[in-house]
Amino acid sequence: ELLETTELNSIVIDIKDFSGTISFAPTAETLAPAWENARCGARDMKELVASLHEKGIYVIGRITVFQDPLYSTLHPELAVKRASDGSVWKDKKGLSFIDVGAKAYWDYILNLATDSYNLGFDELNFDYVRYPSDGNMQDIAFTHSVGKSKQENLEMFFKYLHEALNDPT
DSSP, X not given: OHHHHSSOOEEEEEEEOTTSOBSSOOSSGGGHHHHHTOSSOOTTHHHHHHHHHHTTOEEEEEEEOSBOHHHHHHOGGGBOBOTTXXXXXXXXXXXXXXXXXXXXXXXXXXXXXXXXXXXXXSEEEEEOOSOXXXXXXXXXXXXXXXXXXXXXXXHHHHXXXXXXXXXXX
């Protein structure tokens, strides 16, 4: 109703939220658990995006990247670790992160971005593209980031994503 009765001309839809779940049925099999565990989503996301476009609405998709408790549970080997015992580290809210240097996870995000673009999203907002910042920072280990600075790993991720999403093949 707001879109139809005001000058609003865009909307942001959570594609992947803080829980690690996604809001639509993916085509990439690696993303299936994130949909199967979702609490909220749209079975008709492609149609929803198309109907918003028909009304002249610009559709932005938000993807929470490295904060991902679901993927950390399924793939603890890629998660940020507790330095003291090697278990999965969690922030003050009990949420876990994937290590930015875990390149295997980059393809997972690439698959999600590709599926999202194919559904018609006009723009993707990559959120939580960072290392954790709250919680017990004295008991934290980034086992996949060894040998590179945080800045270098973040730059490598953005470069990888940029090149892969702009590759015409």
